[in-house]
Amino acid sequence: MMELKVDLGERSYPIYIGEGILDDIVDLFNKHRISKLSPILLVTDDQVAEFHLDKVLELLLKGGFQVVSSIIPAGEKSKSIAQFEDLITVAIESGLDRKSTVVALGGGVVGDLAGYVAASYMRGIAFVQIPTTILAHDSSVGGKVAVNHPLAKNIIGAFHQPELVLYDIATLRTLPERQIKAGLSEVIKHGFIRDADFVAWIDHNAYKLLELDSEALEFALYHGCRIKSIIVSQDERENNLRAILNLGHTIGHALEAVAKYNGLLHGEAISIGMVGAARLSVLLGNPEHIYTETKRILRKLGLPIQLPKQLDIDEIMVAMMHDKKFDSGRMTFIIPTEIGEVEISNQVTLEQVSQVLEQLKQEE
Numbered sequence: 472m473m474e475l476k477v478d479l480g481e482r483s484y485p486i487y488i489g490e491g492i493l494d495d496i497v498d499l500f501n502k503h504r505i506s507k508l509s510p511i512l513l514v515t516d517d518q519v520a521e522f523h524l525d526k527v528l529e530l531l532l533k534g535g536f537q538v539v540s541s542i543i544p545a546g547e548k549s550k551s552i553a554q555f556e557d558l559i560t561v562a563i564e565s566g567l568d569r570k571s572t573v574v575a576l577g578g579g580v581v582g583d584l585a586g587y588v589a590a591s592y593m594r595g596i597a598f599v600q601i602p603t604t605i606l607a608h609d610s611s612v613g614g615k616v617a618v619n620h621p622l623a624k625n626i627i628g629a630f631h632q633p634e635l636v637l638y639d640i641a642t643l644r645t646l647p648e649r650q651i652k653a654g655l656s657e658v659i660k661h662g663f664i665r666d667a668d669f670v671a672w673i674d675h676n677a678y679k680l681l682e683l684d685s686e687a688l689e690f691a692l693y694h695g696c697r698i699k700s701i702i703v704s705q706d707e708r709e710n711n712l713r714a715i716l717n718l719g720h721t722i723g724h725a726l727e728a729v730a731k732y733n734g735l736l737h738g739e740a741i742s743i744g745m746v747g748a749a750r751l752s753v754l755l756g757n758p759e760h761i762y763t764e765t766k767r768i769l770r771k772l773g774l775p776i777q778l779p780k781q782l783d784i785d786e787i788m789v790a791m792m793h794d795k796k797f798d799s800g801r802m803t804f805i806i807p808t809e810i811g812e813v814e815i816s817n818q819v820t821l822e823q824v825s826q827v828l829e830q831l832k833q834e835e
């Protein structure tokens with residue numbers, strides 16, 4: 472088992488990563504003083520519940536915890552005010568109090584929703600994350616919790632750090648293949664931002680990662696979380712530096728919006744967005760290999776690198792301007808300046824962006 476400390480002063484917390492560590496849940500909960508006297512609200516979705524809920528429930532009940540479980544429908548639609556309200560209703564009816572804990576068993580959707588319930592109920596109670604997707608390594612660091620509004624994603628939220636994160640690699644074995652690849656997109660994003668050695672390691676171990684090799688995954692999730700935690704420790708509330716975590720997201724978010732959230736998974740859209748950012752980098756005068764290497768490695772991970780031809784460039788541009796402020800025809804982008812290094816640039820012109828989007832349709 473590896474342990475990573477996310478360093479945030481008195482809000483610091485550990486992330487435990489390892490194969491089979493769910494078996495240690497009771498010891499870890501005891502170690503972190505999760506209350507046995509107040510009920511725990513365990514939130515999961517219907518797909519995760521099928522594979523992993525019984526085990527977690529059984530272990531916690533045997534360990535002397537009082538647990539109420541609530542199963543939400545799988546999918547982004549559950550990150551809603553309506554679902555939030557339902558969970559608050561369950562919390563009240565089940566007698567959760569100030570010493571209670573909300574436990575999120577699932578991917579980023581369950582983590583963000585349950586985390587927002589924990590942040591809001593009685594002005595904030597304890598929160599524990601048990602991530603079950605690779606992508607959720609990202610949401611397990613930094614304390615951002617949120618639900619969506621019909622007009623904007625993640626617009627209603629808070630910063631609420633967990634007590635601990637328990638990341639059992641064994642739970643990832645039931646993930647659909649497409650979700651595995653999409654999750655790896657955010658893992659390598661952390662390498663592209665800050666750590667060329669980690670990118671090289673992922674390049675060499677891509678096949679092991681895709682096969683969910685235990686040791687390789689433990690290493691990759693640890694380093695993905697580590698890089699993010701270093702950045703978050705320096706800028707917990709995203710005043711500036713934390714923005715570099717959005718590499719590939721300006722284009723990626725616009726693609727998700729235009730594809731109406733069901734054509735592309737988040738990690739897939741980010742993969743295309745990272746190729747776009749690398750192309751912009753070359754347009755701004757950086758070396759060509761930034762683009763060729765970015766594309767080669769993402770393709771090796773089985774991720775899409777081409778913008779779906781049916782998506783309309785003008786619509787994507789409009790979605791991007793919706794998402795981002797732009798001054799006198801220029802947009803702010805996270806631009807790779809080398810593999811493993813990025814800068815925040817506000818020198819990107821709208822013409823350059825639309826040129827890159829056209830190029831992204833031609834990628835092979």
Ligand SMILES: NC(=O)c1ccc[n+]([C@@H]2O[C@H](COP(=O)([O-])OP(=O)(O)OC[C@H]3O[C@@H](n4cnc5c(N)ncnc54)[C@H](O)[C@@H]3O)[C@@H](O)[C@H]2O)c1
Binds near residue numbers: 522
């Ligand atoms: N808070 C943050 O910092 C942060 C960071 C990144 C992403 N996010 C959010 O995370 C969400 C995306 O996360 P995600 O990709 O994990 O999505 P998700 O939670 O929807 O999970 C993806 C799918 O996989 C299923 N699933 C999850 N674990 C499984 C398992 N072990 N076996 C089988 N199926 C399983 C789920 O039921 C779902 O259908 C988005 O809402 C995004 O905004 C938040």
Ligand SMILES: [Zn+2]
Binds near residue numbers: 609737
């Ligand atoms: Zn992301």
